[in-house]
Amino acid sequence: MRDVLPGLRRWADAGIPAATVTVVATERSAPRDPGATLALNANGEVLGSVTGGCVEPAVIVEAEEVLNGGEPRLRTYGIADEEAFEVGLPCGGTVHVFVDRLDPALLGPLADAIEHERPVALAVDVSGADIGRKRLVDPDADAEEEVHRALALGESGLLEVDGRQVFVDAFVPRPAMYVFGAVDHASAVARVGRFLGYRVTVCDARASFVTPQRFPDVDELVVDWPDRFLARSPVDERTAIVVLTHEHKFDVPALKVALGTNAGYIGAMGSKRTTAVREERLRAEGVSDEQLARVHAPIGLSINARSPEEVAVAIAGEIVAVRRRSAIRSRPPEVFAKTR
Numbered sequence: 001m002r003d004v005l006p007g008l009r010r011w012a013d014a015g016i017p018a019a020t021v022t023v024v025a026t027e028r029s030a031p032r033d034p035g036a037t038l039a040l041n042a043n044g045e046v047l048g049s050v051t052g053g054c055v056e057p058a059v060i061v062e063a064e065e066v067l068n069g070g071e072p073r074l075r076t077y078g079i080a081d082e083e084a085f086e087v088g089l090p091c092g093g094t095v096h097v098f099v100d101r102l103d104p105a106l107l108g109p110l111a112d113a114i115e116h117e118r119p120v121a122l123a124v125d126v127s128g129a130d131i132g133r134k135r136l137v138d139p140d141a142d143a144e145e146e147v148h149r150a151l152a153l154g155e156s157g158l159l160e161v162d163g164r165q166v167f168v169d170a171f172v173p174r175p176a177m178y179v180f181g182a183v184d185h186a187s188a189v190a191r192v193g194r195f196l197g198y199r200v201t202v203c204d205a206r207a208s209f210v211t212p213q214r215f216p217d218v219d220e221l222v223v224d225w226p227d228r229f230l231a232r233s234p235v236d237e238r239t240a241i242v243v244l245t246h247e248h249k250f251d252v253p254a255l256k257v258a259l260g261t262n263a264g265y266i267g268a269m270g271s272k273r274t275t276a277v278r279e280e281r282l283r284a285e286g287v288s289d290e291q292l293a294r295v296h297a298p299i300g301l302s303i304n305a306r307s308p309e310e311v312a313v314a315i316a317g318e319i320v321a322v323r324r325r326s327a328i329r330s331r332p333p334e335v336f337a338k339t340r
Contacts, residue, residue, distance in 0.1 A: 001037045001122065001169055004048040005111055008039055012104035017042045019063040019101050023050050024126055024167040025158040027078070027094040035156040035169045039102065042067060050097055051077075062099045072100040072132035074165075096158070098126045098167060103134050110136060110171070117173035121151040128164035137168075152237050174199040175238035175264075179218075180226040180254050181245035182209035185269070188312035189242055190218045196316060198240060203229045205250065227253035235261040240319050242299070243268040252281045259291045265322045267299035267315060296322070 001022070011018050018041040023034050031052045038056065039047040040063040050059055055077045062075060078094030106122065113120035113136075123143065125133040137143040137151060146159045147168050154172035158165055177198035179186050186202055193200040194217055203222040204210045210221050222229055226245070235241075241258045245251045246269045255278070258266045270278060275297045282292060300314030301321070 001035060001110075002114065002171065004037050004039050005107065005114070007047040008102060009107050009111060011039075011041050011045075012102070012107050017067060017101070019066045019099060021050055021059045021063055021097050021099050022124075022167065022169070023095055024074070024098050024165075025096040031093070031095070033156070034158070034167070038063070040064065040067065051095060055095070059097060059099065062097075066099050066101055072098065072126075074098050074126050098124065100124070100132050100134075106134060106136055113138070114171050119151055119154075119170075119172040121147060121171065122169040123147050124167045124169075126158070126165045126167050130164075154238050172238070175236070175240065176201065176234065177240040177242065178203065178230060178233065179242045179244060180204070180230075181243065181247075181250065181269075182206065182214065183244050185308040185311050186244050187215055187217070188308040189244070189315055190215060192312045192316045193240070193242075194218070196320070201233075204245075225253070226250055227257045230254060230257045230261075235263050237262050237264045238323070239263040240265040241267070242315060244299075246270040246274055248278060248281055252278060252285065255282060255295060256285050256287060259287060259294060265296070265319050266294055267296040267318065269299045270297060272298060 008018065018039050021038040023032055023036040025034060031054060032050060036050050037048045038050045038059060040060055046060065049056065058077065059075070062073065066072065074096065076094065076096050110120060110122060119139055121137045123135050123137050125131055137147050139148070139151065144161050146161050147166065150157060150159065150168040151170050151172070154170050154175065156169045158167050175198055177193040177200045179189055179193070179200060179202045182202055182204035190200045190202055200218045201220040201222060202210065202215050202218050203224055203226055205223065205225045207223045210223050212221065215221055241263050243251045243254055251268055255266070255268060268278065279292055296318055300311060301317045303314050305311045305314040
């Protein structure tokens, strides 16, 4: 939706009716993720894509029917790999799409929230008596717990809510990555963090280390004690906290503060011996074993990384693995088992 939103607003401003086709769930190697949108207006103009071209002709027919007064509908497209080229779905995956008329009244508030980086979700009933019902949900809105959970994670997906299927398209600001310790590895971690879509802050109490020359690819440089900075910084379930100082006077206080937050990922650099000593110091500070279990230490996936760049890849891989394990999974209902 984000990609086609400017065009949709132009159509709405001109009073041109339109229909949208939105990917609500995928299986196997489907070309595009949930939230991908194709739009068709009454003049025959098309915006966006749901499969990169594989089934676009079919979904455009569906959109035309909806524009001509047809009911909203859920459709499934998929075929086995060995037959895929014959049908036009060469990836061999399955895609579930929802087709409905565009509601112009939602476009302005949605675009405003996205522009000002306010979290918002577009929730759409795709089954049940209220199929096609749409609403915008922000963190303070009255909505189902499952919808708020999706928004908090920043994950678009299909949910089961009170016996009906609801697609939640979440739009959230970039998640924060806080990198503590302006060491050699921090620059590589910052670069890969930006690549993954994080807003990256590097913080260290040593001013001589925290310079634009050493960290040209970050969003924010902060000279402060890590624990003091983290205590006043926004943290949510998508936040990644990366502690690279491996000096107890810095990382013990920082980790103690981090464990008091709901950060989705907390990792700390150090050998097994350093990790064991640090854990004992944290226990002495009142940190429980349950809390310590949240810390990924030694940090990163075990891939025998050596260079700063390799270590950054290992850390990035672990962050992705942790986030995806906790992310909402799209679990289509039984009706999705049948291909159309």
